[in-house]
Amino acid sequence: MRLPARCALLIAAAGCPAPQVSPPRVVPPPADAAVDTPVPPVVTPAAPGEAPRLVVLVVVDQLPSWAFAIKRPHLTGGFDRLLREGEWHTGVHPSAATLTAPGHALISSGEPTATSGILGNEWWHRDVGRVVGSVEAHDGSSSAVWMRVPALGDALVAGATGGKAVSVGLKGRAAILLLGKAGLPIWYDRKLAAFKSFSTPGWLADHGRQHPILPRLDDVWTPRDPAQLARISQTTDDQRGEVGSKGFGPTFPHAPRKTASPADTVFALPLGNELVFETALAAIAGEALGSDAAPDLLALSLSAYDYVGHGWGQESWEAWDMMLRLDQQLAGFLAALDRRVGVGRWSLVLTSDHGACPLPERGNGGRLAFETIKNAANRAAAAELGPGEWVVAAKYPSVYLSAAARAKPPKELAKATTKIIHALRSFPGLERVERTADFAGNCARRTGDALMICLGLDAERSGEIFYLPRAGWVLHEKASPPATAHGSQHAYDREVPVIVLASDRAAAHPPLATPSTTPMPMVQISKILAGWLGITPPSALPRAAP
The missing domain is CATH 3.40.720.10 (Alkaline Phosphatase, subunit A)
Known part of the structure; x- marks a missing residue:
């Protein structure tokens, strides 16, 4: 199978506009080039179409x-x-x-x-x-x-x-x-x-x-x-x-x-x-x-x-x-x-x-620790279920409920889940907080943001709740806040060069x-x-x- 012509690389590409080019460049000798012992070529160039x-x-x-x-x-x-x-x-x-x-x-x-x-x-x-x-x-x-x-x-x-x-x-x-x-x-x-x-x-x-x-x-x-x-x-x-x-x-x-x-x-x-x-x-x-x-x-x-x-x-x-x-x-x-x-x-x-x-x-963003999200979620659950460890993990993008929480009667669990969602939605750094069950699975039937969200969730392995950051906000471990991070639905995270x-x-x-x-x-x-x-x-x- 040979690679098709330039535009045919893309599924559903309707056409390829002429690329913009820059003036010819002078390429200097690679100062930090990967170490490679200079040896004469031991192979001949490929034949056309090979x-x-x-x-x-x-x-x-x-x-x-x-x-x-x-x-x-x-x-x-x-x-x-x-x-x-x-x-x-x-x-x-x-x-x-x-x-x-x-x-x-x-x-x-x-x-x-x-x-x-x-x-x-x-x-x-x-x-x-x-x-x-x-x-x-x-x-x-x-x-x-x-x-x-x-x-x-x-x-x-x-x-x-x-x-x-x-x-x-x-x-x-x-x-x-x-x-x-x-x-x-x-x-x-x-x-x-x-x-x-x-x-x-x-x-x-x-x-x-x-x-x-x-x-x-x-x-x-x-x-x-x-x-x-x-x-x-x-x-x-x-x-x-x-x-x-x-x-x-x-x-x-x-x-x-x-x-x-x-x-x-x-x-x-x-x-x-x-x-x-x-x-x-x-x-x-x-x-x-x-x-x-x-x-x-x-x-x-x-x-x-x-x-x-x-x-x-x-x-x-x-x-x-x-x-x-x-x-x-x-x-x-x-x-x-x-x-x-x-x-x-x-x-x-x-x-x-x-x-x-x-x-x-450089913008209007901020930083938010996973531990802060977890603690807020647990407090919200405790308001419904009483004191206890109801949330065991909250690292992006999932909030996982404990076995004890999942063992609660369905109505109590649903109320606790709703309170967690409302509590997390109050954070200025979170753009969206939802029940995973409402978005995971059957991705082929979804469109737009619902499809994008579905493709990032595993119906079996993801937590009961998911969250997405607001643009410009960085999520991190409390002990090691970074300069920047990734993991979001925004274009700055999803768009990368392909050469x-x-x-x-x-x-x-x-x-x-x-x-x-x-x-x-x-x-x-x-x-x-x-x-x-x-x-x-x-x-x-x-x-x-x-």
């Missing part, structure tokens, strides 16, 4: 369209190459489940929370009476056990093409959910200060020994060009709302060795992205990816940008500096793909699992300055990738009964 040998998916964690559009004019490296050779669309996430785990599951499976079963990064499990992570089995091991649908790794196995599926990310949930229950997910372990998998292959262990991470934490993250950052960000290094991340303070410099856990700072450093690229290149060699006619899948999740966004905001010097460095790292990675796999022998999609809210200090590079792309065009005006549903990403891999899309495969 299928790709390697299909690459790059997910930049927390990359909203609004922030990417602002930074785009200053990206002259890898992003510029992608936008000279590929297409740029605005991807639209189908629901308010704009969080890391649901977003990665959606990209790889083509299924929203309503069918994927991935509600959030973690959620309350009624059967065990505790919060369980999205890739955490009841015994504490890591797996995609909660994913109800096939993902790209599963689809590649089902296709029996002989292709391999490998993912690399800092976050375990990102790497695992990009593949599903099959393939080789690789993620960073802060305790080991190394990358690992369920069963770490020999080449990965060798790579870790030959390229230890801990010595690189002696380097201090300082801005490359403070004057440039001040000019292009139009803000200061200490703007209101910045809090820092992973032990780093609100302003530069950021020294890993001065934090309580230097190995943990990898998540919030440009080094984190560099390590993902390096490990991905090691995987190409170690797994012989792209070396034969059976297309392989290589998925990358760049999580460091997410931690920077949470700690300092998309508008910060840190976010700008990391994006400029990522631009050069990406250039090095693309050049390495040309050398190792061959020009025209690889295809690529770059996108994001979710966006982010602008800093509340598509087919292996049989035509000659380079002037670099795109703006995306196509025709949006791309994010459920399409897995279909595009499956087409390049020559397999049935995951969403079209049979799935096990619940």
Whole structure:
């Protein structure tokens, strides 16, 4: 199955307007490009019409369209190459489940929370009476056990093409959910200060020994060009709302060795992205990816940008500096793909699992802690049911009632639920609070906001009540208020860039300055990738009964 012409990438696209282009750019040598030993090409360029040998998916964690559009004019490296050779669309996430785990599951499976079963990064499990992570089995091991649908790794196995599926990310949930229950997910372990998998292959262990991470934490993250950052960000290094991340303070410099856990700072450093690229290149060699006619899948999740966004905001010097460095790292990675796999022998999609809210200090927003929501809900329930623990969890987007509350007679429970809803609706930071039963299930019969809400709920696993934040408001853990966050129904969270590079792309065009005006549903990403891999899309495969 070959990728159709440009406009046919989109379901229901009526036509493609001519993209706006910017003047040609001079691409500087990649200063921080992904480490790759210079070697002469060992493969010849692809013949016209030849299928790709390697299909690459790059997910930049927390990359909203609004922030990417602002930074785009200053990206002259890898992003510029992608936008000279590929297409740029605005991807639209189908629901308010704009969080890391649901977003990665959606990209790889083509299924929203309503069918994927991935509600959030973690959620309350009624059967065990505790919060369980999205890739955490009841015994504490890591797996995609909660994913109800096939993902790209599963689809590649089902296709029996002989292709391999490998993912690399800092976050375990990102790497695992990009593949599903099959393939080789690789993620960073802060305790080991190394990358690992369920069963770490020999080449990965060798790579870790030959390229230890801990010595690189002696380097201090300082801005490359403070004057440039001040000019292009139009803000200061200490703007209101910045809090820092992973032990780093609100302003530069950021020294890993001065934090309580230097190995943990990898998540919030440009080094984190560099390590993902390096490990991905090691995987190409170690797994012989792209070396034969059976297309392989290589998925990358760049999580460091997410931690920077949470700690300092998309508008910060840190976010700008990391994006400029990522631009050069990406250039090095693309050049390495040309050398190792061959020009025209690889295809690529770059996108994001979710966006982010602008800093509340820049608008009329605010911050609201999950614990505040939970306590208010419990007080409201107690007004009807008497003293007790009636609410056990209230992390976005669900309020979970305790077993004791659910055991109450239906009329009492209904009254308590109504009081909880009215209490939460009084918060200025919440736009909508409703009964889950009124919106979950039968999504195909719903339209508009009701459909968007339905797609973000799981009829079995979601809490009894759901809530959505008002525009500009950030929801968070009380102990760690962030600069910004994500997880809402608003466009700043749901709209992300999608850059598509087919292996049989035509000659380079002037670099795109703006995306196509025709949006791309994010459920399409897995279909595009499956087409390049020559397999049935995951969403079209049979799935096990619940």
